[in-house]
Amino acid sequence: MNVSGVWRGAGALLALSVLMTSCVQRREVGLERVRKAGELRWGADAQGGEPYAMEDPDVPGRMRGFEVELADALARELGVRARFVQNDWSSLIPSLERGSFDVALNGIEITPARSGRILFTRPYFIFQLRLMARRDDDTVTGLASLRGRRVGTLANSQAWDLLQREGIHAVPYEGVEEPYIDLEQGRVDAVLMDDLIAQRYGQPRAVLRVVGDVGEGYYAIAVRPGDEDLRAALDVALGHIARSGELRQIFARWNIDSAAQQRMVEWSDAQTREVLAQTQTPHLGWAQWVMFLQAALVTLVVSVLAMALAVPLGVGLALARLFGPRWLGRLASVYVELFRGTPVLLQLYVLYYGLAGVLRLDALSAAVLGLGLNYAAYEAEVYRAGVLAVPRGQMEAALALGMSTPLALRRVVFPQAFRVALPSATNDFIALLKDSSLVSVISVVELTKRMTITAVDVRGWLLPGALCAALYLAMSYPLALLARRLEARLERG
Amino acid sequence: MIEVKDLCKRYDGRAVLDGINASFAPGEVVALVGPSGGGKSTLLRCLNGLEPFDSGSIRVGDDVLEPGALRARGTQVSNIRRRVGFVFQQWHLFAHRTALGNITEAPRYVRGLDAKAAMALGRALLEKVGLSHREGAYPSELSGGEQQRVAIARALAMEPEALLLDEPTSALDPERVGELVELLSRLRDDGLALVTVTHEMRFARELCSRMLVLHGGRILEEGTPAQVLERPRHERTRAFLGLERVVRQEAPGGLEPGTTAVATVFPAATARE
Numbered sequence: 001m002n003v004s005g006v007w008r009g010a011g012a013l014l015a016l017s018v019l020m021t022s023c024v025q026r027r028e029v030g031l032e033r034v035r036k037a038g039e040l041r042w043g044a045d046a047q048g049g050e051p052y053a054m055e056d057p058d059v060p061g062r063m064r065g066f067e068v069e070l071a072d073a074l075a076r077e078l079g080v081r082a083r084f085v086q087n088d089w090s091s092l093i094p095s096l097e098r099g100s101f102d103v104a105l106n107g108i109e110i111t112p113a114r115s116g117r118i119l120f121t122r123p124y125f126i127f128q129l130r131l132m133a134r135r136d137d138d139t140v141t142g143l144a145s146l147r148g149r150r151v152g153t154l155a156n157s158q159a160w161d162l163l164q165r166e167g168i169h170a171v172p173y174e175g176v177e178e179p180y181i182d183l184e185q186g187r188v189d190a191v192l193m194d195d196l197i198a199q200r201y202g203q204p205r206a207v208l209r210v211v212g213d214v215g216e217g218y219y220a221i222a223v224r225p226g227d228e229d230l231r232a233a234l235d236v237a238l239g240h241i242a243r244s245g246e247l248r249q250i251f252a253r254w255n256i257d258s259a260a261q262q263r264m265v266e267w268s269d270a271q272t273r274e275v276l277a278q279t280q281t282p283h284l285g286w287a288q289w290v291m292f293l294q295a296a297l298v299t300l301v302v303s304v305l306a307m308a309l310a311v312p313l314g315v316g317l318a319l320a321r322l323f324g325p326r327w328l329g330r331l332a333s334v335y336v337e338l339f340r341g342t343p344v345l346l347q348l349y350v351l352y353y354g355l356a357g358v359l360r361l362d363a364l365s366a367a368v369l370g371l372g373l374n375y376a377a378y379e380a381e382v383y384r385a386g387v388l389a390v391p392r393g394q395m396e397a398a399l400a401l402g403m404s405t406p407l408a409l410r411r412v413v414f415p416q417a418f419r420v421a422l423p424s425a426t427n428d429f430i431a432l433l434k435d436s437s438l439v440s441v442i443s444v445v446e447l448t449k450r451m452t453i454t455a456v457d458v459r460g461w462l463l464p465g466a467l468c469a470a471l472y473l474a475m476s477y478p479l480a481l482l483a484r485r486l487e488a489r490l491e492r493g
Numbered sequence: 494m495i496e497v498k499d500l501c502k503r504y505d506g507r508a509v510l511d512g513i514n515a516s517f518a519p520g521e522v523v524a525l526v527g528p529s530g531g532g533k534s535t536l537l538r539c540l541n542g543l544e545p546f547d548s549g550s551i552r553v554g555d556d557v558l559e560p561g562a563l564r565a566r567g568t569q570v571s572n573i574r575r576r577v578g579f580v581f582q583q584w585h586l587f588a589h590r591t592a593l594g595n596i597t598e599a600p601r602y603v604r605g606l607d608a609k610a611a612m613a614l615g616r617a618l619l620e621k622v623g624l625s626h627r628e629g630a631y632p633s634e635l636s637g638g639e640q641q642r643v644a645i646a647r648a649l650a651m652e653p654e655a656l657l658l659d660e661p662t663s664a665l666d667p668e669r670v671g672e673l674v675e676l677l678s679r680l681r682d683d684g685l686a687l688v689t690v691t692h693e694m695r696f697a698r699e700l701c702s703r704m705l706v707l708h709g710g711r712i713l714e715e716g717t718p719a720q721v722l723e724r725p726r727h728e729r730t731r732a733f734l735g736l737e738r739v740v741r742q743e744a745p746g747g748l749e750p751g752t753t754a755v756a757t758v759f760p761a762a763t764a765r766e
Binding site for chain 2: 391393394396397398399400401402403404407411412415416419490
């Protein structure tokens with residue numbers, strides 16, 4: 001593809017995205033749609049776990065949690081049934097916008113960025129932002145003591161915004177347990193999360209301590225713009241179950257009730273308006289461009305280092321399979337099948353969290369190691385195929401001249417195998433460049449993660465998405481060109 | 494001087510070589526002939542240590558190759574290979590190296606010459622085989638005859654005492670065979686021992702001083718080409734050569750030097766044994 005081809009491709013992509021966006025906006029209006037369907041589809045992430053919404057360990061497929069009971073109660077008030085829709089927590093809002101479900105109800109905090117983007121009902125729960133640190137680290141005394149240090153939290157949460165404002169290095173996580181594991185391991189200096197999460201996942205850990213609560217916020221139900229009547233109906237329903245005492249009974253059943261929750265019972269519409277009045281008009285500023293470039297650099301560094309590990313390891317594995325003693329060849333085959341046959345995502349999890357007790361790696365090293373070990377399996381097969389593709393006669397001719405087997409391999413077989421393997425190896429490297437986005441699960445902010453964070457911040461996916469794609473292309477295309485030139489040079493022989 | 498004593502090799506229970514005794518002296522050209530499956534190519538490959546054998550021995554000067562796995566005979570094998578060059582039927586030039594690169598590889602990395610000396614040697618050998626103008630060409634850019642000459646030069650670069658050629662005429666245009674005879678004659682005159690497997694009686698008669706007829710892994714008959722071709726002593730040789738005569742009579746105007754008519758009677762003759 002030449003340069004103009006690239007732009008044509010990008011144009012087509014843009015047109016497709018616009019088309020998809022406009023399709024989503026054609027839909028029936030809120031409450032009527034819910035009543036007609038006879039069900040209130042609510043989006044949440046079962047991975048969020050207790051006490052929000054999670055799969056019932058005793059009855060697989062059934063959900064439990066205080067938000068499950070809340071959804072049931074609200075649906076009953078609306079005269080319909082509640083239906084749970086699984087969705088990754090970090091993309092609940094975009095999924096809501098594109099109509100995957102009617103409401104998002106999953107510990108979603110009212111933040112200025114969000115309230116500028118979607119509708120919120122009145123709050124249903126008050127939470128505290130709880131700061132935790134290691135027991136043996138007494139340097140953490142509050143937010144002020146953490147300036148410039150690493151603090152883990154969920155991306156795009158209220159805690160995330162607070163940390164950014166305070167000039168603290170916020171490390172984004174996708175799950176609620178992982179930040180506390182990393183705090184134990186010393187990979188972050190503190191964790192700032194909602195008290196509900198801290199109680200369940202942080203406080204039971206003996207080596208951690210509560211530094212204090214540094215702010216409060218509200219959970220509310222997110223509704224699509226345009227569904228104002230649905231929001232009004234949900235506000236009425238919430239008010240009703242709050243006043244009847246049912247809301248606090250639900251909280252009590254899940255041990256999250258406190259005197260503070262009485263404010264939910266006495267909540268007024270005026271208070272809702274006041275809370276929602278704080279909206280932010282987000283935009284893609286210079287700071288974000290710079291962060292994109294930094295994230296692209298992380299992607300590039302992770303990919304290059306991982307490949308630098310995968311190539312020699314792959315060569316070793318291929319040699320073991322081709323020329324090694326039987327037991328070593330077997331071992332190499334097992335390695336290849338194990339790493340090729342299981343998801344790299346799983347391998348990253350095991351390496352970073354699973355082995356955290358034995359192998360204390362920082363996130364970047366774990367990312368490089370995980371991707372490198374995984375790609376070595378693919379490289380081994382590519383190189384092996386390359387060696388097998390060299391005709392037997394070449395080896396024989398070299399031996400007939402008095403060369404030793406290693407010399408014949410080095411001077412005659414491998415150079416020709418390299419030529420065969422180069423296109424596949426290039427292909428793998430480009431694939432690795434993109435697969436490196438998986439390392440965001442172990443809290444590395446690379447290009448794709450930066451794109452999702454920014455997209456949520458600025459309320460749009462199109463521009464950050466296009467920017468992200470352009471940066472990936474800017475990295476992979478020169479690589480493809482370089483490989484093509486090298487192939488052409490080798491072609492002559 | 495190559496001396497072969499009681500050489501035996503079995504493969505799948507069948508004797509491929511069954512007590513071969515022969516010697517090949519400097520300055521002579523020996524043709525190995527006989528029907529397909531008679532053991533010609535196997536013998537040739539044993540002489541260069543490309544093929545292991547079960548009993549007997551091969552001596553080249555003061556180096557002796559004994560029976561057994563080639564891996565276990567590492568030094569013996571590489572000594573023999575340095576002293577005996579091999580030119581494959583399909584040449585097997587290194588596809589990633591130029592004509593010159595093919596020739597310099599072994600002197601540089603096996604004999605340990607420095608780059609400059611290896612290049613000088615390579616250029617001299619290219620001149621010897623008449624290909625100086627093609628030194629930068631890759632094998633895929635060379636004709637069959639040119640590739641063969643590069644393969645010969647590549648083998649000569651190890652300064653061997655003997656040169657083994659596996660069916661050197663089989664992939665050549667008929668008009669090129671004369672040039673090959675001329676080149677090999679010069680090498681013989683330089684004092685090399687040449688051993689060639691061939692199905693080409695005309696080629697054998699023109700070039701060779703001695704002919705070994707192999708059948709069933711044994712040497713059936715031995716003598717000068719004139720003796721073997723005109724007055725074969727053995728019935729089987731007669732039968733083998735009889736077919737050759739049929740071809741000769743059928744071919745209008747007799748055989749021109751280097752024609753491959755035998756191959757039309759022995760379809761399997763051009764295939765590897």
